[in-house]
Amino acid sequence: MAGKVGVLQEAALQRKERLKILREKHSKEASEGEEPEEKRFAAEEPVKFTEIKLRSYTPQDEQLKDCQLPKIEPVLVEDKVEEQLQASKPMPIIEEVDLTNLAPRKPDWDLKRDVAKKLDKMEKRTQRAIAELIRERLKGKQDDLVAAIAMTNQNEADSD
Incomplete structure (x- = not known):
């Protein structure tokens, strides 16, 4: 058991030394004005732009006119409301009531x-x-x- 504890303590000390070296390296790069490695890799990737969609704006530039969306005609609200009203009307389920089915049965x-x-x-x-x-x-x-x-x-x- 004592041997395992010694091995674990040595591994912990080695990790602390590596972290200390990395912190020093990082602080030197920041003080020298160099970009850290993560920022350098991010700068190398191409920048992606989102496509422009012009809905209510009419551009004057010819290149931007291709990005303009076609005008949409509004839907008549009255038609949609009428359809919903027709769909919500309850249909009669049973016209005639069979009294034999409604009469209670004898308990036995x-x-x-x-x-x-x-x-x-x-x-x-x-x-x-x-x-x-x-x-x-x-x-x-x-x-x-x-x-x-x-x-x-x-x-x-x-x-x-």
Whole structure:
């Protein structure tokens, strides 16, 4: 660890010496009246001029007349305002109102929808069970055949 600190201190001292030499060099150039290096390089680059655009000035010089922009005709404000007014008018969305869509549903409509398939299965099983019970009674009592048929007809009427 001590070796690393010594190396870092040496590097810091070397940087300080280089900076000191650069400052002295810079101050000598400034005192002698020479331009610093950055300014010399900047002076060597070509100067770029922006293009002249004459909008409301009519030049007298022939060379500057090429820079004059053509005159623009103003747009009629009334036409633009009329277009915006036409665009902002609300279009009628629905002419007729369907009352069935607006009426609230019963609170249990989703339960009935979800249970409908299960009720269909249960209805089929119930019919099978009733038919099996009737067969058992018919085997047991041949005499009450008419009563058993009447009972099934009454059960079917009650289930509907």
